[in-house]
Amino acid sequence: MMAKIIIIGAGGVASAAAAKCCQNSEVFSEIMIASRAKAKCDALADRLRAVAYGGGKTRITTAEVNADDVTALITLISGYRPDAVLHLALPYQDLTIMEACLAAGVHYIDTANYEPRDEARFEYKWQWAYRERFADAGLTALLGSGFDPGVTGVFSAYALKHYFDEIYYLDILDANGGDHGYPFATNFNPEINIREVSAPGSYWENGAWVHTPPMAIKRVYDFPRIGPKDMYLLHHEELESLALNIPGIRRIRFFMTFGESYLTHLKCLENVGMTSIKPIMYEGREIVPIQFLKAVLPDPAGLGPRTVGKTNIGCVFTGVRNGQLKNLYIYNVCDHQECFREVGTQAISYTTGVPAMIGAMMVITGKWRRPGVFNVEEFDPDPFMGALSVWGLPWVADENPVMVE
Numbered sequence: 001m002m003a004k005i006i007i008i009g010a011g012g013v014a015s016a017a018a019a020k021c022c023q024n025s026e027v028f029s030e031i032m033i034a035s036r037a038k039a040k041c042d043a044l045a046d047r048l049r050a051v052a053y054g055g056g057k058t059r060i061t062t063a064e065v066n067a068d069d070v071t072a073l074i075t076l077i078s079g080y081r082p083d084a085v086l087h088l089a090l091p092y093q094d095l096t097i098m099e100a101c102l103a104a105g106v107h108y109i110d111t112a113n114y115e116p117r118d119e120a121r122f123e124y125k126w127q128w129a130y131r132e133r134f135a136d137a138g139l140t141a142l143l144g145s146g147f148d149p150g151v152t153g154v155f156s157a158y159a160l161k162h163y164f165d166e167i168y169y170l171d172i173l174d175a176n177g178g179d180h181g182y183p184f185a186t187n188f189n190p191e192i193n194i195r196e197v198s199a200p201g202s203y204w205e206n207g208a209w210v211h212t213p214p215m216a217i218k219r220v221y222d223f224p225r226i227g228p229k230d231m232y233l234l235h236h237e238e239l240e241s242l243a244l245n246i247p248g249i250r251r252i253r254f255f256m257t258f259g260e261s262y263l264t265h266l267k268c269l270e271n272v273g274m275t276s277i278k279p280i281m282y283e284g285r286e287i288v289p290i291q292f293l294k295a296v297l298p299d300p301a302g303l304g305p306r307t308v309g310k311t312n313i314g315c316v317f318t319g320v321r322n323g324q325l326k327n328l329y330i331y332n333v334c335d336h337q338e339c340f341r342e343v344g345t346q347a348i349s350y351t352t353g354v355p356a357m358i359g360a361m362m363v364i365t366g367k368w369r370r371p372g373v374f375n376v377e378e379f380d381p382d383p384f385m386g387a388l389s390v391w392g393l394p395w396v397a398d399e400n401p402v403m404v405e
């Protein structure tokens with residue numbers, strides 16, 4: 001198999017995914033890294049060449065592209081003629097890149113669903129609207145091939161295929177037991193992070209959304225290899241597709257851990273107005289408080305070398321098999337420092353970059369190729385589950401888990 005792909009974006013997730021593609025040079029013989037700033041792509045390419053992952057066999061090139069510009073994307077893709085485009089820039093660019101893939105006739109893979117810039121709301125409806133066009137073009141668009149969304153959907157399809165006749169309840173649990181040593185810092189872009197955690201929560205129950213105030217539902221869960229952590233119910237994008245794709249599901253919830261120090265700082269910053277997105281006048285010029293806050297907070301990209309501890313992300317299921325009610329917990333534990341040593345990023349980027357590479361491999365090798373637009377749980381989970389263990393995200397299936405209240 002000799003395939004080439006374009007990776008769009010050169011941030012944390014793209015760095016981890018590109019390293020994994022190079023390790024997997026039997027599939028990815030050539031990659032192009034294309035992003036807004038070519039210098040960032042070149043720096044990443046230099047690092048990949050210096051480490052010589054997979055014996056340095058993957059040919060790496062770089063390019064500058066504005067992924068908001070469909071014409072520029074078509075020119076880039078048509079010139080390089082890849083087998084697929086792996087979109088690891090920002091959710092704002094999903095639709096422009098899908099358009100360009102259709103025009104250039106190549107497959108599309110991403111890790112986050114489209115979000116309009118002017119509205120803090122993510123939904124699949126914009127991308128699902130492309131189903132017919134991808135089907136007619138004979139192309140595959142694979143949506144949400146990160147960890148959550150991504151691996152959580154594959155875990156669900158695997159549980160349904162091998163452990164249950166029907167799944168009734170699903171709790172997705174995302175724990176970051178990492179410590180970067182700062183009293184307050186965000187693991188990714190502070191503006192997006194703060195917007196996400198201060199948004200109202202919601203979960204799916206008996207065929208409808210139940211809405212809650214932000215951080216209103218708290219549980220303590222004893223995570224394997226991390227220990228007990230406070231976790232809070234959030235809305236998360238995979239709830240929308242899993243509610244459709246797991247037949248008979250009665251409830252799906254998503255919980256993420258937050259430390260007390262993080263939440264206390266956040267509350268205080270909110271109370272004094274520092275998280276506001278409304279511009280204010282300061283010494284004769286307009287500033288946006290949250291953007292000023294971002295400038296004084298630690299840069300998320302710099303957290304890699306100093307973050308210690310582990311992540312644990314997984315799914316707790318309840319359902320029936322042969323008339324018997326049963327539980328199952330499938331999860332992965334990932335160590336921040338090990339990720340940093342291997343690919344130069346912390347575990348948040350690693351746990352997204354590995355499934356992004358695997359998703360691209362599934363499409364390119366034809367294991368997951370069907371004309372249309374699909375979420376990961378719509379394909380056979382077995383080859384993906386096998387690849388997770390091979391490429392750095394081994395998982396555990398525990399049939400006797402602690403349940404969430």
Ligand code: NDP
Nearest residue numbers: 009010011012013036066067089090091112146147148149
């Ligand atoms: P970063 O901010 O580190 O990287 C984003 C990259 O995209 C940067 O290189 C940035 O360039 C580039 N970019 C931004 N706008 C454009 C544009 N218009 N044209 C070309 N390039 C552009 O983000 P991450 O690597 O942390 O995240 C990447 C994606 O992964 C996001 O969509 C995020 O939502 C998703 N994600 C998914 C997860 C999952 O589990 N499913 C978990 C974590 C992230 P520049 O450096 O110049 O700004």
